Amino acid sequence: MNFRSLAALAALVTFAACNQPAEPPTAEVAGERNAVVTAAVEAQRTRFAAAPPVSDADRATAYQFEFAGLWTDRLPMTAFEGEVVLVVNTASECGFTPQYEGLQAIYDEYQARGFEVVGVPANNFNGQEPGSAEEIQEFCTLNYGVTFPMATKTDVVGEARHPFYAWAEQQLGESAVPGWNFHKLLIGRDGRLIAAFGSSAEPTSDEIRAAIEAALAASTRATPTSQPQ
Numbered sequence: 001m002n003f004r005s006l007a008a009l010a011a012l013v014t015f016a017a018c019n020q021p022a023e024p025p026t027a028e029v030a031g032e033r034n035a036v037v038t039a040a041v042e043a044q045r046t047r048f049a050a051a052p053p054v055s056d057a058d059r060a061t062a063y064q065f066e067f068a069g070l071w072t073d074r075l076p077m078t079a080f081e082g083e084v085v086l087v088v089n090t091a092s093e094c095g096f097t098p099q100y101e102g103l104q105a106i107y108d109e110y111q112a113r114g115f116e117v118v119g120v121p122a123n124n125f126n127g128q129e130p131g132s133a134e135e136i137q138e139f140c141t142l143n144y145g146v147t148f149p150m151a152t153k154t155d156v157v158g159e160a161r162h163p164f165y166a167w168a169e170q171q172l173g174e175s176a177v178p179g180w181n182f183h184k185l186l187i188g189r190d191g192r193l194i195a196a197f198g199s200s201a202e203p204t205s206d207e208i209r210a211a212i213e214a215a216l217a218a219s220t221r222a223t224p225t226s227q228p229q
Contacts, residue, residue, distance in 0.1 A: 025142055033145035040147035041071040048072050051079035061191025062087075065164040067120065067151035070133055070140075075118065075151050077164075082189050083114040084215040086203075087164070089156045090119045091128040091181035092139045099182050100144040102203035106212065107148045113216050114189070117148035122156045125180050129153060156183075172196055184208070188215045 025033065048069070054076050057063035062085070067075040077085075088103060100119075107117045121136050123129040131139065133152055140146035155161045156178050168176040168185055175196040176185060184197040186208075195211055202208070 030142050033141055036145060037141045037147055044069075044149055045072050048074055048076055048079050051076040052081070054078050058191065062164065062167070062187050062193070063191045065162075065167070067118075067154060067162065067164070070119075070121065070137060070150035070152045072149070075149055077118075077191075080116050080118075080187075081191065083116050084110075084189055084212060085116045085118055085187040086208075086212070087118045087120060087185045087187065088203075089122040089124075089154075089178050089181060089183055090150075091122065091125065092131060092136060093128040094125070094181045096180070096182040096199050099203055100140065100146060103148065104144055104146055106203050106209070110212060110216065115212060115216060119146065119148060119150040120156060120162075121151065121153045122178070122181070123153060124155060124157050124178070128181060168193060168196075186211055186215060189218055 054064055054066045057078055063078045063081060065077045067077075069075040086103075086106075088099075090100065091097060103117050103119070107115070119140075121129045129136070136150075136153065140150065156165050165177070171193045172185075172195075176193065178199075180199040182199045184201060184203070186194045186197070188194045194215055197208060197211075
């Protein structure tokens with residue numbers, strides 16, 4: 001049985017737990033989360049506006065790609081040069097949706113050391129991300145206080161998939177292709193892919209923590225986009 005078949009089987013096992021609504025936060029918690037998220041988004045807007053053009057990036061790295069942003073106009077991967085990045089395709093109505101909490105936890109824990117999470121909402125798996133951009137924003141803010149950068153809803157598999165995911169498959173093979181929501185791709189400080197993790201891998205698991213720690217300890221080897229290619 002190949003990787004995609006195993007992923008599909010795991011997804012079917014998890015399907016029974018999907019579409020469970022999150023408990024609504026209290027008005028006080030909702031207000032606090034909204035303020036924190038608003039401040040984070042403003043910082044991201046400033047950072048992304050100053051990012052080098054992706055067209056100048058090393059074509060062997062993830063820095064050549066840009067997503068449309070959920071809260072921001074654009075989400076250029078050049079903004080994360082020299083950092084470790086975990087790219088995760090997310091969904092609001094899945095049994096794995098509570099992983100947002102773990103993603104936010106590791107983001108808070110490692111961000112100061114040069115770590116980023118990029119969420120990529122996708123409706124490719126059983127229609128579990130059906131909402132509009134505004135609905136996804138509200139869901140992420142009120143239920144999980146998500147402050148890491150988020151792309152707008154994006155295809156991650158199929159003919160219309162974002163070029164980043166086609167590149168990821170070229171780099172890592174079949175393991176880089178999402179088989180369900182909350183598949184994870186780890187990018188090193190040099191902009192190159194290090195590893196892929198399946199949907200069932202908890203963001204705060206020892207496996208993912210060890211991979212992040214090792215990547216943070218590595219030196220930066222990517223060619224800066226500010227230099228001629």
